[in-house]
């Protein structure tokens with residue numbers, strides 16, 4: 184599982200990271216809410232461990248924006264000891280669980296296990312790109328948190344492009360991903376799917392660039 188820890192206390196985040204890595208998770212640490220939101224918009228995490236007390240945007244604001252953007256990543260909130268109001272507020276904003284500091288690491292591991300299991304049961308891995316999100320388990324797409332209608336082949340093209348942001352996907356690779364074994368899909372057909380995707384995505388600032396004679400590239404998303 185891929186886990187993002189958002190905590191400005193370097194000692195604490197290093198301790199959490201070490202334990203979760205020993206459990207086989209892949210862990211990223213961000214020290215500020217701004218950077219955490221950016222990371223969550225560019226990459227897909229299975230869980231976020233979010234401290235409330237952060238410099239700049241606090242954990243509540245991070246959580247609020249995360250849910251406003253329609254990101255369904257499970258969030259475990261860390262609060263100061265006995266801060267009942269903080270817990271209630273966090274849950275109201277869409278946190279999935281909370282723990283009070285000081286943390287009991289064994290309990291943390293157990294809660295992380297429960298949360299990642301729950302997330303996995305609901306859906307498959309998610310691919311995100313700015314305001315776009317593909318849930319590969321349920322095969323549903325969301326744009327700015329709203330369901331986005333995609334035909335099966337549009338979905339397949341988009342999945343290829345999302346796997347190679349800022350890298351060129353050749354038409355051959357796209358055709359292989361989209362066509363069934365017996366189908367003979369032309370380069371022109373791919374252009375049609377690309378053009379439909381552009382119509383659906385460009386208003387949200389998502390750009391697919393044509394690399395002439397070769398293929399297509401999903402540009403890095405800039406908010």
Ligand code: CA
Nearest residue numbers: 191192234236
């Ligand atoms: Ca803190």
